[in-house]
Amino acid sequence: MTHDDSALIRCLSPEVQAMMGVYALYWKLEESLDALEVGLSHQECHMMVKLERPKRMGVLAADMLTVPSTITSTADALEEAGYLTRQRDPEDRRAWLLVLTDKGLEMRQVLMSEAGDLFRRASGLDADETAEFARLARKIRENIMKTGIPEGLKK
């Protein structure tokens, strides 16, 4: 992936071209998260981002495509670090709601704005192109969320 494979890429279907761009961006961000030296693992960063509002751990497990026990340990780490608290869900006392603390909200802000910066630097798109890409990305995301967790749920 070091030099002029851009010609090769053009031979592929638009769908595959799209996927390859998506992968490149994703990896670039993951890498930058490491460089951020913010003391959070990838999984922890992801959970922070997913917690735009309080969520039950089971919901997070579905969102993050992982098993409950992984959510438990990730939440433990974030709680330990003071980024979130567990609160019993009043609707179902078996369940916990994970709620970001003020410190957590602040960190989430940092992560989000870092992601925004990264997109700007990594993509090299101008404002119009960014807006168009964002429009399509939003549409894609809505479609995925609507579709929900696909057939192959918990194997």
Place this chain on the structure above:
Amino acid sequence: MTHDDSALIRCLSPEVQAMMGVYALYWKLEESLDALEVGLSHQECHMMVKLERPKRMGVLAADMLTVPSTITSTADALEEAGYLTRQRDPEDRRAWLLVLTDKGLEMRQVLMSEAGDLFRRASGLDADETAEFARLARKIRENIMKTGIPEGLKK
């Protein structure tokens, strides 16, 4: 991420909206790769995709944002499974070129077309939108590849 957060998303900067769409798509694909039951780990799938042409292991390590020893073991697994062979690089006999076998090329085809299908299903975009998204994704990818591995190289 279960219901109507689409309103929340719109409040964010276009860059962040873009990143969130990218994450959603990436995760969806990762999940589908598992469902594919093709007997390859994620890392192995990624290597297959990156091998659009024979590459040196060091180049792959840079491409895949990982360390040489990980490349060795991933390549071992793919070689074992008959998807690729190691060939000495004639230009530098210290280096190996990883070359897909016929079976490997076939599998790569499957993976790519699966990725294409997935994009179609997951994104819900029509042909025009897909073309536009692909154009921007290509541009982004080219920019990232040009930029190369960023400052924070091997920590």
Place this chain on the structure above:
DNA sequence: TTGAATAGTTCATATTTCGAAGTATATGCG
């Protein structure tokens, strides 16, 4: 020809992820 640099490998360790069994709460049914 020798010494320093580079490409990849080995292997032991660290990290991450998973899954089966356990606790507590909820729900349904007689």
Place this chain on the structure above:
DNA sequence: CGCATATACTTCGAAATATGAACTATTCAA
């Protein structure tokens, strides 16, 4: 009500993955 079954999360040990330091082979430069 009271019991059986289902659900939400936790625990903890095992499995899968990733990493880094020391090693082999080759190259390069003087």
